[in-house]
Amino acid sequence: MRPQILSWLRETGRLTVRYILVGFTFVPAGLLYVGLAQIGRASVVSMSLCLAFGFFMANVVWKRSATMGALPEPVLSQGLAAALAGPRVQGWAVDVNIMRAPELAFAQAGSGETGRQSVVTSLWFDAVSTRQIDFTRKAGVAHAAFSGIPC
């Protein structure tokens, strides 16, 4: 339980920093609105425009700060998990195989792999390309970190 709490706190801390950055991005928009108010242009329209400007800036900062700090949380797609987890959840792998038949046919033709190997290759590529999987290097061996896999 303790590692989960620590993980929650770590992620919340990272989010807090991001929200503080977002708060700072509304400062220029606020200054703009105060400036407009001082020249007698304070209205709902000008406030909405200033808020929209702040929102745009916040969006840019939020996206930029997403990669700040630690690596993103490793999440594995269920299909890949099923393909890698072995016979205990082999039913899932079969389901995925049927659903992704065109892609698997392409993978087989391209690599010469057979059946289950091509399932793994295809899903692996899918998970990596959509950034659903992350790699950590421990003791010189690169391995995937799994989370939330109901095996």
Place this chain on the structure above:
Amino acid sequence: MSWDEWIDLTTVKALSQHASGTLAALGFFAIVRLALALVALSSTTRTILEGLDEFVLVGLFLWLIYQMGCLLWKGRIKNASTNFVMVA
């Protein structure tokens, strides 16, 4: 459409993290504001700071609502696709 299409444990966790993050950020800005209030400032600067207070507060709450909407929507899509794979 039922509530469990929108909310699962991961989404609840993310929502709680975002709410806590916003509260902590608001606490940070409150401390900054208190520190600035202790410093002797001109009346013009005080007026500007009062305007900025509201803007940052409103901006942060709007951003939190937007993020919560995004999280709920993503959770709904994820839950829908998970159900599809499980059924198939």
